[in-house]
Structures are given as structure tokens and as C-alpha cells.
Amino acid sequence: xxxxxxxxxxxxxxxxxxxxxxxxxxxxxxxxxxxxxxxxxxxxxxxxxxxxxxxxxxxxxxxxxxxxxxxxxxxxxxxxxxxxxxxxxxxxxxxxxxxxxxxxxxxxxxxxxxxxxxxxxxxxxxxxxxxxxxxxxxxxxxxxxxxxxxxxxxxxxxxxxxxxxxxxxxxxxxxxxxxxxxxxxxxxxxxxxxxxxxxxxxxxxxxxxxxxxxxxxxxxxxxxxxxxxxxxxxxxxxxxxxxxxxxxxxxxxxxxxxxxxxxxxxxxxxxxxxxxxxxxxxxxxxxxxxxxxxxxxxxxxxxxxxxxxxxxxxxxxxxxxxxxxxxxxxxxxxxxxxxxxxxxxxxxxxxxxxxxxxxxxxxxxxxxxxxxxxxxxxxxxxxxxxxxxxxxxxxxxxxxxxxxxxxxxxxxxxxxxxxxxxxxxxxxxxxxxxxxxxxxxxxxxxxxxxxxxxxxxxxxxxxxxxxxxxxxxxxxxxxxxxxxxxxxxxxxxxxxxxxxxxxxxxxxxxxxxxxxxxxxxxxxxxxxxxxxxxxxxxxxxxxxxxxxxxxxxxxxxxxxxxxxxxxxxxxxxxxxxxxxxxxxxxxxxxxxxxxxxxxxxxxxxxxxxxxxxxxxxxxxxxxxxxxxxxxxxxxxxxxxxxxxxxxxxxxxxxxxxxxxxxxxxxxxxxxxxxxxxxxxxxxxxxxxxxxxxxxxxxxxxxxxxxxxxxxxxxxxxxxxxxxxxxxxxxxxxxxxxxxxxxxxxxxxxxxxxxxxxxxxxxxxxxxxxxxxxxxxxxx
Amino acid sequence: xxxxxxxxxxxxxxxxxxxxxxxxxxxxxxxxxxxxxxxxxxxxxxxxxxxxxxxxxxxxxxxxxxxxxxxxxxxxxxxxxxxxxxxxxxxxxxxxxxxxxxxxxxxxxxxxxxxxxxxxxxxxxxxxxxxxxxxxxxxxxxxxxxxxxxxxxxxxxxx
Numbered sequence: 001x002x003x004x005x006x007x008x009x010x011x012x013x014x015x016x017x018x019x020x021x022x023x024x025x026x027x028x029x030x031x032x033x034x035x036x037x038x039x040x041x042x043x044x045x046x047x048x049x050x051x052x053x054x055x056x057x058x059x060x061x062x063x064x065x066x067x068x069x070x071x072x073x074x075x076x077x078x079x080x081x082x083x084x085x086x087x088x089x090x091x092x093x094x095x096x097x098x099x100x101x102x103x104x105x106x107x108x109x110x111x112x113x114x115x116x117x118x119x120x121x122x123x124x125x126x127x128x129x130x131x132x133x134x135x136x137x138x139x140x141x142x143x144x145x146x147x148x149x150x151x152x153x154x155x156x157x158x159x160x161x162x163x164x165x166x167x168x169x170x171x172x173x174x175x176x177x178x179x180x181x182x183x184x185x186x187x188x189x190x191x192x193x194x195x196x197x198x199x200x201x202x203x204x205x206x207x208x209x210x211x212x213x214x215x216x217x218x219x220x221x222x223x224x225x226x227x228x229x230x231x232x233x234x235x236x237x238x239x240x241x242x243x244x245x246x247x248x249x250x251x252x253x254x255x256x257x258x259x260x261x262x263x264x265x266x267x268x269x270x271x272x273x274x275x276x277x278x279x280x281x282x283x284x285x286x287x288x289x290x291x292x293x294x295x296x297x298x299x300x301x302x303x304x305x306x307x308x309x310x311x312x313x314x315x316x317x318x319x320x321x322x323x324x325x326x327x328x329x330x331x332x333x334x335x336x337x338x339x340x341x342x343x344x345x346x347x348x349x350x351x352x353x354x355x356x357x358x359x360x361x362x363x364x365x366x367x368x369x370x371x372x373x374x375x376x377x378x379x380x381x382x383x384x385x386x387x388x389x390x391x392x393x394x395x396x397x398x399x400x401x402x403x404x405x406x407x408x409x410x411x412x413x414x415x416x417x418x419x420x421x422x423x424x425x426x427x428x429x430x431x432x433x434x435x436x437x438x439x440x441x442x443x444x445x446x447x448x449x450x451x452x453x454x455x456x457x458x459x460x461x462x463x464x465x466x467x468x469x470x471x472x473x474x475x476x477x478x479x480x481x482x483x484x485x486x487x488x489x490x491x492x493x494x495x496x497x498x499x500x501x502x503x504x505x506x507x508x509x510x511x512x513x514x515x516x517x518x519x520x521x522x523x524x525x526x527x528x529x530x531x532x533x534x535x536x537x538x539x540x541x542x543x544x545x546x547x548x549x550x551x552x553x554x555x556x557x558x559x560x561x562x563x564x565x566x567x568x569x570x571x572x573x574x575x576x577x578x579x580x581x582x583x584x585x586x587x588x589x590x591x592x593x594x595x596x597x598x599x600x601x602x603x604x605x606x607x608x609x610x611x612x613x614x615x616x617x618x619x620x621x622x623x624x625x626x627x628x629x630x631x632x633x634x635x636x637x638x639x640x641x642x643x644x645x646x647x648x649x650x651x652x653x654x655x656x657x658x659x660x661x662x663x664x665x666x667x668x669x670x671x672x673x674x675x676x677x678x679x680x681x682x683x684x685x686x687x688x689x690x691x692x693x694x695x696x697x698x699x700x701x702x703x704x705x706x707x708x709x710x711x712x713x714x715x716x717x718x719x720x721x722x723x724x725x726x727x728x729x730x731x732x733x734x735x736x737x738x739x740x741x742x743x744x745x746x747x748x749x750x751x752x753x754x755x756x757x758x759x760x761x762x763x764x765x766x767x768x769x770x771x772x773x774x775x776x777x778x779x
Numbered sequence: 780x781x782x783x784x785x786x787x788x789x790x791x792x793x794x795x796x797x798x799x800x801x802x803x804x805x806x807x808x809x810x811x812x813x814x815x816x817x818x819x820x821x822x823x824x825x826x827x828x829x830x831x832x833x834x835x836x837x838x839x840x841x842x843x844x845x846x847x848x849x850x851x852x853x854x855x856x857x858x859x860x861x862x863x864x865x866x867x868x869x870x871x872x873x874x875x876x877x878x879x880x881x882x883x884x885x886x887x888x889x890x891x892x893x894x895x896x897x898x899x900x901x902x903x904x905x906x907x908x909x910x911x912x913x914x915x916x917x918x919x920x921x922x923x924x925x926x927x928x929x930x931x932x933x934x935x936x937x938x
Contacts, residue, residue: 263915
């Protein structure tokens with residue numbers, strides 16, 4: 001099929017802020033989420049979590065628990081298969097160590113699984129958990145990346161059966177879960193050629209996604225003996241595959257259904273509860289429900305990897321960057337699921353933003369006896385942009401150049417490429433790529449105007465207790481994982497001219513069901529209300545890797561566009577038969593097929609009825625898949641004005657401007673919603689969100705009362721500017737929008753803080769206490 | 780130990796048997812009021828918000844027996860598919876519903892606010908909605924939608 005160029009076309013459905021197709025029902029609280037479908041006869045699960053950071057389980061006695069009233073089953077390492085696997089939902093085979101077991105003979109962090117109970121009530125399960133007797137042999141815990149890398153450090157993964165399914169660096173004996181890097185040009189020479197050399201350290205901490213719906217799964221056995229898992233997941237197909245692997249049952253025995261998801265942001269890109277509910281359902285032949293409490297979610301759920309960066313740059317007086325060095329140590333916690341890919345994205349989603357040929361990049365993901373890092377919106381770029389965009393300001397300052405001008409002179413443009421694209425992939429080389437669309441210059445210009453950049457004055461003249469500063473940063477991300485991720489869609493036509501659109505793509509509340517319906521409706525000259533969207537059911541919808549890597553609109557959207565185009569061809573063919581015309585005499589317009597002279601027409605419903613009941617009957621239907629050959633970056637410029645209280649360390653964001661080029665916004669209101677949600681999450685992550693640990697590595701603040709996420713009261717003036725560009729490889733010119741804007745707050749606020757105070761923040765989050773201490777030390 | 784309690788639920792008088800330690804959210808969800816969402820169980824996130832005698836309450840930390848004799852409203856009593864409440868309509872029109880998990884609680888908190896003060900200003904909205912967390916939207920579109928409800932109430936009262 002030839003690629004249709006639609007650049008000058010006026011869209012009818014796409015690029016319009018159509019209301020989300022499920023918005024009305026969700027706003028009325030209609031049963032939609034996993035917990036809304038729990039049958040009255042369901043068993044409830046409670047997990048016994050490890051209270052030790054590092055220990056061998058010498059013995060477990062479950063006999064008392066099994067005899068407790070209402071108890072229907074207990075799972076522990078002694079009665080489940082021991083199969084090494086990776087819980088992170090990714091392409092297969094995964095670029096990750098298989099270092100996880102359903103239940104193991106060793107615990108590796110406070111919150112690791114020990115045993116699970118299924119009982120008639122939650123209370124009965126809780127009571128039974130208390131009766132499980134475990135004897136541990138305590139091992140020395142490893143509670144920092146420095147301790148993990150020490151000679152003779154305790155080995156966290158000393159089990160002999162952990163392995164990597166593809167050849168990637170894995171050195172568990174050194175507590176290294178994964179390693180990635182690249183060398184381009186001549187880094188040392190780049191430093192030698194520089195007028196200025198920089199060497200700085202930046203460090204980020206643990207944080208969590210905290211969707212308002214915690215982890216939740218429900219399983220039952222259907223009438224054919226198959227296990228059906230309804231679960232709050234981003235990756236239904238990966239989940240099915242990993243459950244099959246973990247339980248050692250065929251994929252065909254499992255059906256995974258994703259109902260509405262109450263937020264995810266990356267944390268549900270893992271198989272964390274599904275193996276347990278499936279196993280209990282198979283053993284008891286009862287429905288089984290398992291939902292984590294908020295405390296369990298904080299302690300056992302996935303987190304954002306803390307990363308420490310050593311940044312080295314070489315810079316010419318004229319502003320040319322001659323060398324970029326990044327040495328990153330990523331704390332992946334007790335398991336290594338997303339260690340490699342998050343580190344790879346520290347480079348691949350960050351380095352290409354600015355021209356520089358001499359690059360050194362070395363990153364290690366290190367095991368510790370701390371909570372497990374996972375996918376989190378922004379995915380490595382979040383941490384790396386804190387370092388890189390802070391350094392950009394440090395460099396601009398050294399050559400007395402305006403930070404905006406410095407970035408304008410160095411940023412990548414349409415038609416250019418960067419060595420990091422080819423070098424950094426997911427467990428293999430990356431994909432070389434030329435930038436096809438870049439609206440960054442316009443983002444910078446519009447953002448600067450909106451914040452009033454011309455008002456910005458040097459920190460040197462600022463005095464007094466309350467000081468204001470303005471900072472900025474630039475960002476990029478990707479759109480899908482090229483040559484790896486695949487999305488597919490199927491469609492069929494009904495008698496009333498409506499269409500079933502079945503997609504493997506996974507709407508997490510992002511509105512992708514609506515966006516995909518808009519794309520299909522645009523192709524078919526119809527309206528969104530004629531699209532019956534059904535998504536994410538491994539029995540009923542075609543495959544899709546799921547909602548991650550900023551892929552759904554760009555990747556699954558193109559699968560939908562191709563599918564709808566096939567449907568359109570069939571519609572025209574049937575209409576040609578009905579009207580006795582040639583195909584090239586016809587066009588599709590407003591749910592009809594019409595002769596180009598306008599003389600004759602047939603409606604969609606007439607066409608469908610004809611095809612189903614009248615002559616040469618067949619089902620108008622199609623299925624198409626899509627993979628991408630590039631990962632076109634969205635670009636964004638953020639401008640932030642803050643106020644700093646020099647006596648308390650309090651940073652208040654006054655105004656936040658995010659200008660973003662996401663290609664064509666298929667649904668501008670939903671695109672803005674993605675920007676606003678990620679920006680506020682980013683501010684909250686930069687200023688308040690922090691895991692606090694005791695000396696045993698136990699998280700001390702597993703509650704919204706002590707782990708502070710922003711509320712409406714914390715909302716600053718927020719301005720989103722959509723800057724359209726047209727990405728030829730995306731559906732109707734679209735790129736991604738969901739992740740990029742979470743990356744701006746940390747460097748942008750850090751830069752604004754410097755502008756207010758003349759003090760640089762190297763460690764995040766910028767809590768009052770840390771900021772106050774930094775200010776004290778600087779005096 | 781159980782007790783029978785009677786209260787008005789979404790305008791209907793209902794009687795329920797409850798145990799002493801049962802929380803209101805569990806009673807409601809047990810009787811298929813699934814719009815009452817569970818997000819933290821500690822009265823922090825607001826997803827379980829209901830109205831008791833026109834005031835917001837976190838049903839996850841409210842004992843069910845405390846509803847005895849009261850006037851209780853859940854999201855099931857607010858608006859309908861054919862005729863959504865103006866708050867729901869404003870949220871949908873603004874694109875303020877993403878995952879939707881926090882929205883029933885948001886709607887009930889907003890309703891309590893507007894029932895007390897039909898034209899709250901920006902600060903009043905921010906302050907009143909402080910007890911309902913949302914991780915998807917960044918609050919911006921929820922806040923804008925509620926400002927629009929306030930503005931439209933103002934127009935009505937000026938007519």
C-alpha cells in the first residue's frame with residue numbers, strides 16, 4: 001500500500017478535542033476496574049513479606065496456617081515450580097536477567113515475597129499469615145551502590161540458576177545486574193581540545209508512581225478449565241507470557257483481560273500479582289482476588305531507579321561542546337528487571353538532544369537489598385536530564401552565554417542524526433535515525449515569551465530572605481522501541497455502519513482508546529461514536545506489546561490507520577459492485593460512498609447490509625500489524641519561575657510553562673492532559689517525594705501522609721503550549737506525548753534555584769531540609 | 780456482633796446489617812455501590828469520598844454504623860448517563876477525566892463545595908479539593924472545570 005501524505009489535509013476527527021469515550025461512565029462511578037468485578041465467592045490473598053533485607057530461609061512451617069479457619073491454600077517455595085524469570089514486561093526474550101522466582105529460598109529486600117495465603121476472607125488470610133513460622137539465617141545487607149560494588153561485598157544473587165536469556169553483561173558475583181555503554185569519536189581528545197573542562201556529580205533518589213488504584217488482580221477458572229486473569233496491567237500479552245513461564249503452563253491455558261486501569265505510569269509494566277492469583281485459582285478452582293494495600297505498594301511495588309551520574313564535559317569558548325562523558329550507577333534494588341533498559345535510555349533518549357561527537361558512556365545497574373527499580377514514566381531520561389540539563393546551565397554560565405542561546409546553538413534539528421541512536425538499543429545495538437520533525441526551536445521561542453525570559457536577571461544582584469529565579473531546560477524522548485515493539489488492530493463493520501475496533505493497545509486512563517478511535521474514524525470518514533473500541537484482551541484482541549515506551553499513539557495508532565485503510569478499500573469495492581461503477585469513480589465522504597460527479601451514493605449501513613445479506617456476502621473486516629523503524633523524539637522546552645525561602649529552604653513554583661512538539665496532537669485536550677499530569681508529577685518528584693529508609697533498608701514512609709504527592713492546593717500556574725510539527729512516519733503526523741514532560745521539573749527547578757540563589761543543587765529531591773542544608777553549606 | 784442500621788442512601792431509605800468494625804466503604808461496595816473507590820485505606824487519597832449530611836467523609840476510615848440515621852450520598856446518586864450532573868459534565872467537557880479512579884470522589888467533594896457556596900473563587904476551590912488526590916491530570920483540567928461551574932453558577936444568579 002502506498003503511503004498517503006496528508007500534510008495539507010484538513011482533519012475532520014483527528015486533531016480535535018473529542019471527549020474521552022469512557023469519560024461519562026467513569027465520572028459516574030460505573031463498575032470499570034478490577035476490584036469492581038470481584039465475585040462474592042472469591043478467595044482473598046495476603047502475602048507474608050520479608051521483614052529482613054537479606055536472609056536465607058532455613059525453614060518454613062505452613063501447617064498451622066493451613067489449619068486456620070477459612071484458609072484454602074498456602075504458597076511458598078516448597079510447593080511451587082522454581083523457574084527463573086523476569087517480572088518486567090518487555091519484548092521477548094527480555095534484555096534482563098532471569099533472577100526472580102515465584103517464591104525463593106532467599107529474601108533480598110524488606111518487602112520480598114515469603115509465602116502467600118488464600119482464604120475465604122481477607123481477615124482469615126491475615127490471621128493465617130501470622131501463623132506461618134519462618135526461620136531465617138540473616139545475611140549482611142547491601143544498602144548502597146557503593147557497598148554493592150565493594151570488593152568482597154555480600155553477593156545478593158548467589159543462586160546458581162539465575163541467567164540472562166540473551167547475551168548481555170550480567171555479573172551477579174559483583175552485584176552487577178546489567179551494563180551498557182557507548183564510545184563515539186574520541187572522548188579524551190574532545191576533553192583535550194576544550195577550553196573548559198567540567199566534572200560534576202548528580203544524584204537522584206527513590207520515588208514511586210503512586211497511581212490511586214494500587215496493584216490489583218483477579219483470577220478464575222472458566223468453563224473450559226482455562227485461567228482467566230483480570231488485572232490492572234500495562235502489558236496484558238507480556239503478562240500472559242510471563243505467567244505461563246512462571247507457572248510452567250501453556251500460554252493457551254491463560255486469558256488476560258485488562259479492564260479500566262486506575263493509573264499506572266510504568267509500575268504496572270510488571271507481572272507482580274498475577275502468578276499468585278492464577279496459581280491459587282488453579283489449585284482451588286475458586287475466583288481469587290489480590291489487592292495490595294498502599295503500604296504494600298510502597299514497599300513491594302516498583303520504584304524509580306535512583307541513579308548517580310558523573311558528568312564530564314569539554315566546552316569551547318564559542319559554545320561548541322567537544323566531549324560528553326556520563327558514568328552512571330543505577331540502583332536496581334533486589335531484582336534487575338528494567339536495569340539495562342532504563343540505563344540505555346539515560347543515553348539514547350538524552351544525548352541526541354545536543355550536537356556532540358566525542359562521547360563516553362558507561363552505566364552499571366547494581367543490585368542492592370533495597371526496593372526494586374522499574375519502569376516509571378520518563379524511564380532513565382528523567383534522571384539523566386537532571387544531570388545533563390543542569391550541566392548545560394553550568395556550561396552556559398562558564399562562557400557567559402544565555403542558557404537559552406547556548407541551547408539554541410547546540411540542539412539537534414530536522415534532518416540531523418546522532419551516534420547515540422545507532423549505539424544504544426535494548427540489549428543490542430540501537431537503530432540509526434534521522435530526525436524527521438523537530439519543533440524545538442519554536443518551543444523555546446514560545447516558552448521564553450510566555451515566562452518572560454527577558455525579565456531574568458543574574459543571581460548576583462539578589463538579596464533578602466525570599467528570592468525569585470527563572471530557569472529552563474530542553475527535553476526529548478522517543479516514540480516506541482524501533483524494530484522491537486509491535487502493535488496490531490482488527491476491525492469489522494456492522495449493519496448500522498458502525499465498526500468494532502479491537503486493539504491490543506492498553507488504555508491506562510491516557511485516553512488511547514479514544515485516540516485510536518479518532519484515527520480510525522478519520523480514515524473512514526465517520527465519527528468516533530460509530531467506533532466500538534475493545535482493547536487489551538489476549539483472547540479477543542490482536543497482540544500489542546502494551547502501554548510503555550511512549551508507543552501507543554505512534555505505533556498502535558499506525559496499526560489502526562492501516563487496518564482502517566484496508567476496511568475502506570473493502571467498503572469501496574462493495575459500493576462499486578452496488579453502484580456498478582469502477583473503484584476510481586468513487587470516493588468516501590461522510591459515511592457514504594459517492595460517485596465523484598456526486599450523482600449516486602450508498603451509505604455505510606447500506607453497504608454493510610449488502611455485504612452481509614444480499615450478494616457475494618462476506619464480512620468487511622481487516623487486521624493489520626505495525627512495527628516502527630525509528631523512534632521519533634517529541635521535543636519540549638520548559639520554563640519555570642520559582643521563589644526560594646532562604647531561611648527554610650522552601651521552593652515554591654510560581655509558574656511553569658511547558659511547550660511541546662508532539663507532532664500532530666491527535667486529541668489536543670488529551671495531549672495537554674498528558675503534559676499537565678506529567679509536569680505536576682515531575683514537580684512533586686523534584687520537591688517532595690522521597691523514600692526514607694531505616695538502617696535495615698525498610699522504607700519508613702509508606703503512606704500518603706508521609707510520602708507527599710502534590711494535591712490541587714500545590715498546583716502552580718501551569719501553561720501548556722502545543723507546538724505542532726508533522727512526523728511523516730506517524731499516524732496523521734503524530735509522535736508521542738505521554739512521558740517527556742515529567743523530565744523537566746528537576747533540572748528546570750534546579751536551574752531556577754541557581755538563578756535565584758547562586759547555589760547549584762546536585763542531589764534530588766530538593767526537599768526543604770536538603771535545600772536548607774545546601775544553602776547553609778554554601779555560605 | 781452485628782447491628783441493623785437505617786439511613787438515607789442517595790435519597791432512598793435503606794437498612795443494612797453491619798458488624799461493629801465494618802467500614803462504610805466495605806458496606807457500600809458489598810451492596811454494589813462500586814463507585815466508591817478504595818485507594819489508600821487511611822483517609823488520605825479521597826477516592827472513597829462520600830457525603831454524609833452534606834459533608835465529605837472518607838468512607839475508608841468511617842465506621843459504617845456511624846451512618847445510622849444520616850443522609851448519605853455516593854456517586855451512584857449523582858447525575859445519570861442521560862443527564863450528568865453539571866460537575867460531571869464540566870469535567871468531561873474539559874477533558875479532566877483520565878483514568879477516572881479519583882473522579883467519583885472529586886465529584887462528591889466538588890458537590891459538597893458547590894452546595895455550600897455556589898460560586899467559590901479559585902482559592903476556595905483549591906483549598907476544598909485538597910483532600911482528593913489525582914496522579915493523572917495534574918489537577919489543571921479538574922481545577923479549570925470547577926472554575927467553569929462556578930462561573931456558570933454566577934451567571935445564573937446574575938440573570
